[in-house]
Each structure stands twice: as C-alpha cells, then as structure tokens.
Amino acid sequence: xxxxxxxxxxxxxxxxxxxxxxxxxxxxxxxxxxxxxxxxxxxxxxxxxxxxxxxxxxxxxxxxxxxxxxxxxxxxxxxxxxxxxxxxxxxxxxxxxxxxxxxxxxxxxxxxxxxxxxxxxxxxxxxxxxxxxxxxxxxxxxxxxxxxxxxxxxxxxxxxxxxxxxxxxxxxxxxxxxxxxxxxxxxxxxxxxxxxxxxxxxxxxxxxxxxxxxxxxxxxxxxxxxxxxxxxxxxxxxxxxxxxxxxxxxxxxxxxxxxxxxxxxxxxxxxxxxxxx
Amino acid sequence: xxxxxxxxxxxxxxxxxxxxxxxxxxxxxxxxxxxxxxxxxxxxxxxxxxxxxxxxxxxxxxxxxxxxxxxxxxxxxxxxxxxxxxxxxxxxxxxxxxxxxxxxxxxxxxxxxxxxxxxxxxxxxxxxxxxxxxxxxxxxxxxxxxxxxxxxxxxxxxxxxxxxxxxxxxxxxxxxxxxxxxxxxxxxxxxxxxxxxxxxxxxxxxxxxxxxxxxxxxxxxxxxxxxxxxxxxxxxxxxxxxxxxxxxxxxxxxxxxxxxxxxxxxxxxxxxxxxxxxxxxxxxxxxxxxxxxxxxxxxxxxxxxxxxxxxxxxxxxxxxxxxxxxxxxxxxxxxxxxxxxxxxxxxxxxxxxxxxxxxxxxxxxxxxxxxxxxxxxxxxxxxxxxxxxxxxxxxxxxxxxxxxxxxxxxxxxxxxxxxxxxxxxxxxxxxxxxxxxxxxxxxxxxxxxxxxxxxxxxxxxxxxxxxxxxxxxxxxxxxxxxxxxxxxxxxxxxxxxxxxxxxxxxxxxxxxxxxxxxxxxxxx
Numbered sequence: 001x002x003x004x005x006x007x008x009x010x011x012x013x014x015x016x017x018x019x020x021x022x023x024x025x026x027x028x029x030x031x032x033x034x035x036x037x038x039x040x041x042x043x044x045x046x047x048x049x050x051x052x053x054x055x056x057x058x059x060x061x062x063x064x065x066x067x068x069x070x071x072x073x074x075x076x077x078x079x080x081x082x083x084x085x086x087x088x089x090x091x092x093x094x095x096x097x098x099x100x101x102x103x104x105x106x107x108x109x110x111x112x113x114x115x116x117x118x119x120x121x122x123x124x125x126x127x128x129x130x131x132x133x134x135x136x137x138x139x140x141x142x143x144x145x146x147x148x149x150x151x152x153x154x155x156x157x158x159x160x161x162x163x164x165x166x167x168x169x170x171x172x173x174x175x176x177x178x179x180x181x182x183x184x185x186x187x188x189x190x191x192x193x194x195x196x197x198x199x200x201x202x203x204x205x206x207x208x209x210x211x212x213x214x215x216x217x218x219x220x221x222x223x224x225x226x227x228x229x230x231x232x233x234x235x236x237x238x239x240x241x242x243x244x245x246x247x248x249x250x251x252x253x254x255x256x257x258x259x260x261x262x263x264x265x266x267x268x269x270x271x272x273x274x275x276x277x
Numbered sequence: 278x279x280x281x282x283x284x285x286x287x288x289x290x291x292x293x294x295x296x297x298x299x300x301x302x303x304x305x306x307x308x309x310x311x312x313x314x315x316x317x318x319x320x321x322x323x324x325x326x327x328x329x330x331x332x333x334x335x336x337x338x339x340x341x342x343x344x345x346x347x348x349x350x351x352x353x354x355x356x357x358x359x360x361x362x363x364x365x366x367x368x369x370x371x372x373x374x375x376x377x378x379x380x381x382x383x384x385x386x387x388x389x390x391x392x393x394x395x396x397x398x399x400x401x402x403x404x405x406x407x408x409x410x411x412x413x414x415x416x417x418x419x420x421x422x423x424x425x426x427x428x429x430x431x432x433x434x435x436x437x438x439x440x441x442x443x444x445x446x447x448x449x450x451x452x453x454x455x456x457x458x459x460x461x462x463x464x465x466x467x468x469x470x471x472x473x474x475x476x477x478x479x480x481x482x483x484x485x486x487x488x489x490x491x492x493x494x495x496x497x498x499x500x501x502x503x504x505x506x507x508x509x510x511x512x513x514x515x516x517x518x519x520x521x522x523x524x525x526x527x528x529x530x531x532x533x534x535x536x537x538x539x540x541x542x543x544x545x546x547x548x549x550x551x552x553x554x555x556x557x558x559x560x561x562x563x564x565x566x567x568x569x570x571x572x573x574x575x576x577x578x579x580x581x582x583x584x585x586x587x588x589x590x591x592x593x594x595x596x597x598x599x600x601x602x603x604x605x606x607x608x609x610x611x612x613x614x615x616x617x618x619x620x621x622x623x624x625x626x627x628x629x630x631x632x633x634x635x636x637x638x639x640x641x642x643x644x645x646x647x648x649x650x651x652x653x654x655x656x657x658x659x660x661x662x663x664x665x666x667x668x669x670x671x672x673x674x675x676x677x678x679x680x681x682x683x684x685x686x687x688x689x690x691x692x693x694x695x696x697x698x699x700x701x702x703x704x705x706x707x708x709x710x711x712x713x714x715x716x717x718x719x720x721x722x723x724x725x726x727x728x729x730x731x732x733x734x735x736x737x738x739x740x741x742x743x744x745x746x747x748x749x750x751x752x753x754x755x756x757x758x759x760x761x762x763x764x765x766x767x768x769x770x771x772x773x774x775x776x777x778x779x780x781x782x783x784x785x786x787x788x789x790x791x792x793x794x795x796x797x798x799x800x801x
Contacts, residue, residue: 038699039699061781061799061801062780062781062782062799062800062801064702064801065702065801066702066703066704066801067699067700067702067801068702069702070700070702071699071700079640080639080640080642080686080687081640081641081642082642082643082648082685090663090707091704091705091706091707091798092667092704092705093676093703093704093705093798094667094668094678095669095676095678095703096700096701096702096703097667098669099700100699100700100702101700103686104666104667104668104669105666105684105686106685106686107666108652108664108665108666108683109664109665109666109667109680110655110659110663110664111659111663111664112659112663113659113663117658117659120658121655121658121659124651124654124655124658125651125655127651128643128647128648128651129643129644129647130641130642130643130644130648131642131643132640132641132642139704139801140704165640189780192735192782194735194737194760212735212736212737213737213758214737214758214760214782214800216701217701217782217800252699253699254699254700254701254702255700255701256700256701256800257700257701
C-alpha cells in the first residue's frame with residue numbers, strides 16, 4: 001500500500017512537472033502587504049487593505065460603505081495609483097467623491113446596468129493587471145441576487161489578483177465570498193449627528209429644520225474574517241487612540257462635505273469638558 | 278559624397294506581392310484595362326517562364342495552368358512607393374523621389390553610423406525585406422551612375438569613384454532610357470552596350486543624335502552631373518486594398534486588416550515613429566439594404582451610406598500591429614458595417630514613439646496598450662457612454678457630470694491626504710425616485726417610496742436652488758436632508774429581494790416647476 005502511494009505520488013509529480021514545482025509541499029502563506037485607506041480606525045483594526053487579496057465590505061444601506069469606498073479611493077488616487085470602480089447599479093456620485101478628495105482623473109468608472117455586466121467587467125479588469133485598487137460595488141443590488149453568484153466566480157477573482165499589487169474590494173449587503181475573502185468587514189450605522197447654526201442653537205433645534213445641518217454619522221466596523229497580519233501601516237499616527245469598543249470592533253465618524261472642519265460648531269458643553277479631560 | 282540608389286525590379290508585381298506574401302514564389306500575372314479588353318500589364322519571372330507575354334489578353338492568360346491572375350492595383354502601387362520612400366528615410370534624411378520604382382539617398386555623414394558603404398547597402402537590403410520589397414542597390418559618387426547601376430545590375434553594386442565608365446560599360450543601352458528612335462538608330466549602328474556608346478566620338482555623336490546623344494554619352498560614362506531633388510516626408514501613412522470579392526464577415530476582414538496593419542507598422546518602424554491614431558475607411562458594396570432611397574445619381578446621402586469610417590484614437594503612440602488589430606476588431610464588433618466591403622483604406626497618424634522608462638518611485642500602473650485594450654472590451658460590454666473618467670461640469674444643476682476619456686496621470690504622487698477628514702458618502706439615484714411626502718407645518722413629516730413608509734425624525738432644509746431659467750429646461754428645487762425611521766420591520770422583503778432598512782439618511786427635493794417630490798439619493 002505504502003509503495004503504491006509512493007509510486008502514485010512520483011507519477012503525479014512527474015505529470016505535473018513544469019506546471020507545479022512541488023504539488024505536495026505545503027504552500028506557505030505569503031505576508032500580505034497592506035495599504036492604508038485613510039481611516040485610522042480601520043487601519044488599526046484590520047491592518048489596512050491587503051494588496052493581492054480579496055476584501056469584502058458588507059452592511060445595510062446607510063451603513064458607511066460608500067464613505068469607506070470614497071476614503072479608499074481618495075487615499076489610493078492621492079498616491080497616483082490607478083483605481084477602478086465597477087458600479088453595479090450606477091449610483092456613484094462624482095461630486096461627493098471629489099469633495100472626499102478622490103482624484104477623478106485617476107479613477108476609471110464602469111457604470112453597469114446589472115450584476116452580470118459588473119462581474120464580467122471585473123473579470124476583464126482583473127486580467128488587465130497594474131491597477132492600484134479595483135472596487136466592485138454591489139451595494140444596491142438586492143442580496144437575493146448577489147447570493148446567487150457562484151462561489152467559483154469569487155474564487156476566480158481571488159486567484160486573479162494573487163501575487164499582484166492590486167487591492168480588490170467588494171461592497172455588498174451581506175458576506176458572500178466565504179473563504180475567498182482575506183478580510184471581511186461588517187459595517188453598521190450608529191447615530192446620525194445634526195448640528196444647529198449659531199442663531200438657533202437651542203435644545204429643540206430640530207423644530208426648526210432650516211436651522212439644522214447634517215453633520216455626519218458614526219459607523220461601527222466589525223472584523224468578521226481576517227487573514228491579514230496587522231502591521232504598522234503608513235499614515236498611522238502615533239498617539240492615536242481608536243474609539244474601539246471591542247477586540248474586533250471599532251467606530252469611525254463620517255463628516256458631511258460641507259462640514260470640512262474637524263470641530264463641531266455646537267457640541268454640548270458637557271461633551272467639550274469630557275474631551276478636555 | 279556618395280549616393281545610393283534603390284530600385285524595385287518588376288515594381289507592379291512586387292506591389293501586389295507585398296500585400297499578399299503567399300504569391301511571392303508563384304506565377305502571377307497582372308491585367309489592366311476595362312473588361313472584357315483587359316491585357317497583361319506585368320508578370321512575375323515564373324509567369325514569363327511559363328510563356329506569358331505582355332499585352333496578352335486576360336482570356337489568353339487564363340489558358341496557362343498554375344498562373345494567378347490579379348488586377349493591377351494603383352492603390353497598392355502607391356502604397357509600395359510610399360514604403361520605398363520610407364525605406365530611404367529610415368537611413369538618410371536626404372532622399373530623392375526619382376521614379377515610382379527608384380529613389381536616391383544622399384549618404385553623406387553616414388560613415389559614423391555604418392562604417393562602410395557596403396554596410397549601408399546590406400542594412401538597406403534587410404530593411405527592404407522587412408517592408409516586403411526585393412530591391413537592387415547601387416552606390417556611387419555619381420548620382421546618375423548610381424541610378425543606372427541599380428536598374429542595370431541585380432543585388433548590391435558598389436562603384437568606386439573614377440571607375441563609373443568601366444563598371445557601367447557592360448550594361449545594355451536601354452537601361453539609360455533612350456527614346457525609341459535613338460535606340461533603333463544605335464541598334465542599326467551595332468551599339469548595344471554603354472562601353473560601345475562611350476567609344477563613339479563625342480562631337481560626331483552630338484552632330485548626329487543631338488542633345489539626346491550627348492545625354493546618353495554622359496550617362497554611359499557616368500559623367501552626368503545634377504543635384505539631388507529632395508522629397509518631403511509625408512504627414513500621414515496610408516495603405517489601401519481594393520478587394521476582388523466583397524467581404525461581409527469579420528474574420529476574413531480581420532485577416533486583411535492584419536496584413537495592412539503589418540505593412541503600416543513596418544513603415545512606421547522604418548521611420549522610428551508610432552501611430553498616434555488609426556483611421557479606417559471601407560467602401561461598401563451598393564445594395565438595396567444600404568441604399569434604399571437613392572437608386573440613381575450621387576447625392577451626399579448616398580455617399581455616406583456607401584462609406585464606413587472609424588477613427589481609433591490611441592492614448593499613447595503604439596506600433597504593435599497585433600494590438601492595433603485587436604482594438605480595431607473590438608470597434609468593428611461594436612459597430613459593424615452595414616454592407617459588404619469592397620475596398621479597405623487605412624491611415625496612421627504618425628507620432629513620436631513613447632518613452633518606456635518611468636520614474637523609479639512611481640506606483641505600478643497598467644500598461645497603456647493593455648489598458649486601452651481592456652477599456653475597448655469594457656466599452657463593448659457596457660457601452661461607450663458608460664465608461665471613462667467622471668468630469669464635473671461648471672454648473673449648479675445637481676448631479677450634472679460628463680464621462681471623459683480615461684487618461685490617468687503618471688506623475689509623482691499628488692499629495693498627502695489628511696486622514697482625519699472622512700467625508701460622508703452619498704449615493705445618487707439615477708433617475709431620481711418619485712416619492713410621497715406628508716407635510717406638517719410645511720415640513721416633511723412622513724414619506725413613502727418603493728413600498729416603504731417612514732417617519733421623519735430629523736430634517737434639514739429647505740435648501741433652495743434654481744438655475745438655467747434662460748434655457749428650455751430650467752430647474753428649481755427645494756432640497757431636504759432627512760433622517761427617517763421606517764415603520765416596517767427590517768425583515769420585510771420588497772420587490773427584487775431588497776430588504777427594508779430600519780433607518781436611513783436621505784436627500785429629497787421638491788421640484789417646484791413640476792410640483793412633485795423626488796428622492797435624490799442616500800447618505801451611506
């Protein structure tokens with residue numbers, strides 16, 4: 001029996017000669033190089049987005065996926081990388097992207113009409129090589145349809161970007177890529193923040209809608225799966241204390257584009273005191 | 278000073294064989310004239326050996342077995358002549374366009390590049406073979422001696438200075454292109470070679486044959502003197518192929534396009550140039566489908582229907598014929614011609630070749646040729662208008678943008694982005710969704726859309742915008758930012774498998790001119 005196994009092993013090795021160097025050897029996982037996406041909380045939590053790896057960002061509508069996407073695009077295009085957005089349902093807004101700092105000239109936007117077009121376009125782009133980031137946005141495609149994407153499609157995507165410098169990110173409502181994904185982040189929205197203008201900074205400012213401004217909202221991020229080794233990523237500031245609420249969970253804040261300042265105009269007095277302390 | 282003359286023997290046949298390399302070793306006959314009075318205008322050596330003669334009728338030529346008969350193509354002759362000139366410019370900037378089958382180059386200053394005249398001749402032979410031409414080359418310090426030697430001797434001929442008369446002596450007189458009358462007179466005198474002509478006394482020859490006799494005597498001695506008449510390099514490279522049979526399928530068409538592109542790229546390579554753009558034109562077969570209205574006469578509408586044109590603008594200059602063929606095929610697949618093709622015309626706009634070396638510290642970027650091919654494939658998939666780089670328009674009208682050609686910068690990284698400024702994302706609905714809004718004291722209190730109903734818990738607005746009142750499509754919107762809590766449970770399923778969110782931040786607007794509410798998008 002043992003002799004037969006040994007003979008079989010030798011035969012397989014001979015047959016695969018030139019195609020696989022050592023088919024029975026354990027393939028050591030290479031250290032995934034990661035890239036910052038411009039959100040320190042996510043960089044701290046997940047170690048950044050893996051290059052040559054498959055990242056899946058999922059969450060319901062209004063959970064911060066687009067803010068995440070814009071931040072990633074802004075970060076990569078600022079480094080002169082060529083980025084692609086495969087827009088599954090043509091919902092991308094160039095105005096908010098530019099306000100978020102995305103260099104639109106570095107962005108190839110593929111506006112698809114359905115998921116089939118989006119998957120085929122992604123296939124072509126992954127074969128093209130050389131892109132810094134490829135984002136497949138299936139956020140507004142119903143989960144029932146995305147669930148029907150065969151697993152081999154995700155597997156093919158994963159294999160296509162292996163050993164490349166490309167970051168591949170899929171945005172959808174629930175995790176679908178299973179083990180193909182190197183990093184899966186679940187996003188969920190927390191409270192929305194509204195600020196009042198100077199003239200009407202009263203307790204019941206919501207009674208006067210013209211006196212309010214949408215300031216942004218908080219996003220809770222949870223790591224569902226990660227094969228990425230955390231490393232000190234570029235752009236991480238020393239002394240930063242993430243608003244983490246658990247080992248694999250963190251919270252980050254988005255700000256409306258008209259509120260470019262880091263400080264809220266009207267924070268409650270108690271919160272200001274807390275901050276100083 | 279030395280001159281090199283390049284001569285293409287049997288030019289008419291070579292111009293056809295250049296476009297169809299498989300004919301090179303076969304017996305080929307070119308016929309010219311209007312049917313049915315077509316006569317043999319040129320033939321290959323193999324056809325001559327088979328017994329074909331000039332001025333035979335086409336029907337006579339078809340009696341010979343194994344002979345390929347083709348129509349004489351002036352377009353291919355023009356392209357072959359252009360290729361011959363490109364061959365000259367590939368070596369020297371000073372080129373004379375002597376005749377359709379002959380050019381002369383000034384070799385002054387080439388010694389430092391090629392070391393010897395023999396090397397120049399060998400390099401010209403090699404480059405001519407790449408362009409699909411078999412040529413004779415002669416180098417001499419006398420311009421006319423070089424021209425005549427190239428026409429009279431096959432292969433490479435090097436004539437040292439002072440030995441022109443001796444080397445040209447064995448050449449037949451008819452190479453000097455005398456008039457028929459003079460040629461007959463000389464033949465009657467028994468003068469058939471250049472040596473015999475130079476042996477005649479110069480003064481008596483001029484008395485009997487006039488200026489032509491003087492000219493022939495000088496040519497035969499290699500003593501004729503004249504200056505080089507320089508030719509201007511072309512600003513466009515063209516190749517043309519009339520088809521004997523109309524082509525309707527893409528596969529055979531791609532085969533023919535591939536041949537023309539090979540020739541174009543070889544010419545561009547010879548000039549150290551690349552193609553900045555490719556223009557394609559097909560003459561289409563006249564048929565009821567593509568010409569339903571114009572049966573007689575030639576109106577502009579008819580002309581437009583009979584011609585198919587395409588332009589391929591390249592992001593970077595390239596001269597890889599296979600890559601160019603793929604790009605053209607993708608364009609033709611997306612927009613096929615409406616009828617069979619009877620003539621192909623291709624032109625390349627020359628541009629300086631791309632410098633491949635990039636910065637050492639630049640990030641990876643896609644190969645420009647590959648990127649163009651990928652974009653062409655994506656255009657076939659999603660449509661021309663659905664791919665590119667978004668470009669904002671200088672207007673206040675919400676959601677206005679245009680798609681521009683994707684041409685990423687390959688410069689140094691643009692800036693260091695501040696990580697603390699994370700903007701709220703916004704997703705736009707295209708087109709805006711109609712919705713129902715219940716107002717309370719003039720403010721939105723409840724909304725319903727897509728089968729979902731929700732309570733407004735926070736609102737900001739109205740933010741009034743308007744514009745374009747001087748145009749046909751003015752707009753006037755009252756915008757609101759709303760935080761909505763939906764009444765239904767998150768588990769409820771809507772159409773197409775969507776799930777209802779618990780809460781959301783939306784931007785809606787009231788279209789004052791249309792009197793309706795719409796949802797512009799969602800903050801995400």
